[in-house]
Structures are given as structure tokens and as C-alpha cells.
Amino acid sequence: MTELDMAELAFNGFVGQWTEGTTDGRRAPLLRRPSELGLAYEDVTFPSMDGVPLEGWFIPADSDRLITHNHFSPGNRYGYPGHLPGWDRFGGFEVNFLPSYKALHDAGYNVLAYDLRNHGMSGYGNGGICTIGLTEYRDVIGALRYAAARPDTKNMKKALLSVCLGANSTAVAWAKHPEEFAEIQALVMLQPLEGRSIGEQFSKALGFKGGYDRLDQAVLERTGFRLAEQSPAKYASAITVPTLVAQEHDDVMTTPEAVQAVHDAIPVEDKQMHWIHGSTRRFDGYNYFSEHPEVAVDWFDSHVR
Helix, strand or coil, X not given: CCHHHHHHHHHHHHHHHHHHCCECCECCCCCCXXXXXCCCCEEEEEECCCCCEEEEEEECCCCCEEEEEECCCCCCCCEECCCCCCCCCCCXXXXXXXXXXXXXXXXXXXXXXXXXXXXXXCCCCHHHCCXXXXXCHHHHHHHHHXXXXXXXXXXXXXXXXXXXXXXXXXXXXXXXCHHHHCCEEEEEEECCCCHHHHHHHHHHHHCCCCHHHHHHHHHHHHHCCCXXXXXXXXXXXXXXXXXXXXXXXXXXXXXXHHHHHHHHHCCCCCEEEEEECCCXXXXXXXXXXXXXXXXXXXXXXXXXX
């Protein structure tokens, strides 16, 4: 296989992952469950704002505080099985959210984790396309409504931990339906996904002449949206609660400036930009709160009261 053939294969794979939330057309499996770490949990299902059925876990704790987790793409509520053959294109290692859930639980937080549409075990919506938050925002609202209606969580103090696609979806939801976030006291955004920046960095890495325009056109033809539309910075101005934004500083798939712009767009005084150092691999950042849960726990402890 020539270098050009390999570049084309990488390009097609990236387009598929971006527009379908899958790896080689397959949804990532839920490889682990909370019980592996001794956590009691309940399998739950609830509708998205537009009726797409969503599947999740509710991990109870002896407290009146709740964290809802919104995951990245192409992962799911468990993480991503990148250590297995066929799923290893993002570094060859596993992303596992379960240690972060256990740390939150042990710190006194109930946890609601679920699969966004077209991911994990949740339902099929919008023709199976991934829109980087432009339709998935409805799932964030569905989770908020579920937590507000469930008898044992409706009166809890609530916060969000939103990762990548989940972060974008949260920002879009806040901009479109701010009234749905009246009970949210704090937010952690891990590696929000800036469409233009990631498209430019990916095209640069492949060395395609006009690569960004080609990728942008491919995304448009598959989804009806352009990469520039899929930026959380334009929606982050609607966020109204204390927010911590965390990002792998040297992530080769984006730039520090792109993520800093998301942080800067949030119009609250109580916010923090937390840089992660030590890797250039974006997926390492997804494991950050499993390896350093105190960063998220301290933020929530300071703001969820």
C-alpha cells in the first residue's frame, strides 16, 4: 500500500468517525460495567427531547448531589476499547471512565451516565449521523429532564461532566434551551471539540493539498453541516454556571488557542482553564479524570452545595 493509499484510508476512516460516531462503521461496545469496581448500579432508559430512546446507568450514592456524564465520540458511557484489535487507531489503549465514576461516587456524588444517540446502546436518530452536538444536544436535555422527574433525583443538587461531543452538545443545548439548565450548579467540560481546528490539524497531518476543504465538503455531503458550524465557542456564551475547561495542551488534533477560545467565550467570572500535560494523544485526555479525579471532584465540591 502506497503512502497515498494509506492517507486515503485514514481520510475515509476519519470522515466516517466524524459523521457517524463509529469506527469502521461499528459502534464501540460497552466493554465494562460499574460492578467491576464494586459499584451498585441500575440500568436505565429514558427518551431524548425528540423521543430517541437513550440507555444509561444510574450509580447511587448516599447523598443529595448528582453528576450527569456526557461522553465523547466514538466512545460511549463506558469509554472506548482502543486496546482491542480493530479499535486501536487512536493510540492502542483503552479509555475507561469507570474509575472516574467510582471517585465521584466515593466523594459523595450520584452518577448518571448514558449513551448519546447513535452511540453505545442508545437509539438511532437523524439518519445515523453524528452532528457534533447540533442534534445530540437533545439527548443532554433528555437526561436533564429524566433527572428532574425521577423521584430520588428530582430534588438533588445537580452538575454536569461533559466530554468532547458531550461538551459540544451541552453548550448547544444551553444556547437553545437555557431554561432546562435552571437546576445546574456547575459544569466541567473536557476537551470540547472545535470542528474547524480539528479539521485543519487532521488535513495538515495527512499532507493533502486543500485537505481541509475536502474534509469540509465530505462532512457537508454526509451530514448537511459544515465543520465551522460544529464549534462550541459560539454556543458557550450561553453558559451561566462556574465552569472548568480541561484540555490536553499538546493534543495534535487541535490547538490550545481553539480550546482557550471556548473557555474565553463563557461569560462567567468563576471559570478555569486547566491544561493537561504529558501527551500529544487526544484520547489520553479522556482518561484524565480517571487518573486525576481530584481535579473534577474539587471543582464540584467547591460549587455544588
